[in-house]
Amino acid sequence: MKNINFLAFAMPAFFLFLFLEYKLAQRKKRPEIFNYESSVSNISIGIAERLINLFVAASFYQLYYLIYDEYRIFEIPSGFLVWTALILATDFVWYWYHRLGHEVNFFWAAHIVHHHSEEFNFTAAARITTFQAVIRTGFWCILPLIGFHPTMVITMLIVHGAYSFFTHTQLIGKIKWLEYIFVTPSIHGVHHASDEKYLDKNYGDMFTFWDRLFGTFQEEEEKPKYGLTHPLKSYSFLWQHFHYYFEIYELWKRSKGFKARWQAVFGSPANMDQDIRPILEKRFLQDKSNPHQRLRFRNYLYIQLALCTLLLTVFTYYFDNLEIYDKVFVLSITIITLINCGAILEQRKWIYYLEYTRIFMITTYFLYEENLIMFFFVPLAIMIFAEQLFSLSKYYQNMILQLENVE
Ligand SMILES: [Zn+2]
Numbered sequence: 001m002k003n004i005n006f007l008a009f010a011m012p013a014f015f016l017f018l019f020l021e022y023k024l025a026q027r028k029k030r031p032e033i034f035n036y037e038s039s040v041s042n043i044s045i046g047i048a049e050r051l052i053n054l055f056v057a058a059s060f061y062q063l064y065y066l067i068y069d070e071y072r073i074f075e076i077p078s079g080f081l082v083w084t085a086l087i088l089a090t091d092f093v094w095y096w097y098h099r100l101g102h103e104v105n106f107f108w109a110a111h112i113v114h115h116h117s118e119e120f121n122f123t124a125a126a127r128i129t130t131f132q133a134v135i136r137t138g139f140w141c142i143l144p145l146i147g148f149h150p151t152m153v154i155t156m157l158i159v160h161g162a163y164s165f166f167t168h169t170q171l172i173g174k175i176k177w178l179e180y181i182f183v184t185p186s187i188h189g190v191h192h193a194s195d196e197k198y199l200d201k202n203y204g205d206m207f208t209f210w211d212r213l214f215g216t217f218q219e220e221e222e223k224p225k226y227g228l229t230h231p232l233k234s235y236s237f238l239w240q241h242f243h244y245y246f247e248i249y250e251l252w253k254r255s256k257g258f259k260a261r262w263q264a265v266f267g268s269p270a271n272m273d274q275d276i277r278p279i280l281e282k283r284f285l286q287d288k289s290n291p292h293q294r295l296r297f298r299n300y301l302y303i304q305l306a307l308c309t310l311l312l313t314v315f316t317y318y319f320d321n322l323e324i325y326d327k328v329f330v331l332s333i334t335i336i337t338l339i340n341c342g343a344i345l346e347q348r349k350w351i352y353y354l355e356y357t358r359i360f361m362i363t364t365y366f367l368y369e370e371n372l373i374m375f376f377f378v379p380l381a382i383m384i385f386a387e388q389l390f391s392l393s394k395y396y397q398n399m400i401l402q403l404e405n406v407e
């Protein structure tokens with residue numbers, strides 16, 4: 001088999017480390033490190049990003065090659081010193097990408113998703129979105145522009161990305177001597193904290209000296225409270241991805257004059273009008289009847305996530321050998337499943353529509369595979385009759401959305 005994609009192994013590796021972290025947390029009697037809803041939501045967002053990445057990564061790489069071939073400023077040979085320069089340059093570019101991600105509304109709209117999580121563990125590392133990846137790629141273009149060869153840049157980005165996975169855990173305590181040079185989990189935990197003194201600190205990904213140099217370094221003193229200053233009260237897959245863009249749009253609409261509108265898009269998130277989000281939440285989200293209740297059938301979500309992960313792993317492995325309709329099918333069925341998981345956590349009443357859509361897509365896909373696509377209406381008709389005769393949606397809602405009280 002030609003052109004297999006070894007990034008497929010990232011998924012089993014992720015779950016292996018997550019499993020080890022979970023077991024260690026139990027052994028250390030720190031079960032509070034993990035929270036069911038938040039973990040499901042973090043993993044859902046990670047799956048979507050890895051999936052969409054398959055469709056866009058090649059164009060990112062082509063862009064690096066184009067910039068290198070046409071516009072590079074210096075001729076840089078390869079060699080040990082060049083790798084050292086590249087690792088420093090990569091982290092330096094990251095520092096500014098990340099800092100602007102916190103200081104400019106338009107960039108924060110993408111990066112905020114990484115900070116929604118109020119738990120800080122390996123699942124939080126998975127909270128990356130494609131919007132973030134696109135903006136980051138814009139910054140990474142500086143590296144081939146300087147003259148670093150794209151193959152070196154791509155290798156370095158994989159190493160750099162893998163490093164930051166391991167800084168999202170509470171199980172490794174403070175390692176003071178290492179912090180002089182390297183970002184440790186304790187240092188990155190401070191970056192994820194919402195405590196006043198920890199805000200807008202520790203933007204570095206691998207090294208701490210950029211933060212020391214530019215005055216944004218803060219070591220961990222009191223135990224951090226993880227998450228946003230104004231936490232997002234929703235696990236909706238779509239709302240988590242888009243809420244801040246809506247907030248910017250609302251602020252833009254309210255602003256009068258060029259300067260104010262410019263500020264709405266490129267101003268600081270610290271000046272975002274905090275009345276906006278509750279208004280939008282009223283408009284787009286349904287109030288949960290009782291926030292102290294949780295789902296009884298949590299395994300239903302685990303099964304869906306496990307299937308998505310399995311599908312994503314196989315899909316990644318064989319991606320280059322698949323037909324376009326296979327790709328579109330896997331992309332849409334996975335995204336619908338992730339929206340479904342978020343909607344179940346939010347106890348939305350319309351989720352059975354998603355279930356019907358999924359069944360319809362799966363049957364249509366297999367009919368197409370078997371050259372029987374002209375019978376696509378048969379499963380549709382069965383579903384409509386079944387719904388009319390037995391009110392399946394009612395049974396479904398009553399069963400899946402069963403709640404139990406939590407303290
Ligand atoms: Zn950040």
Ligand SMILES: [Zn+2]
Pocket residue numbers: 114124125168188192
């Ligand atoms: Zn992080």
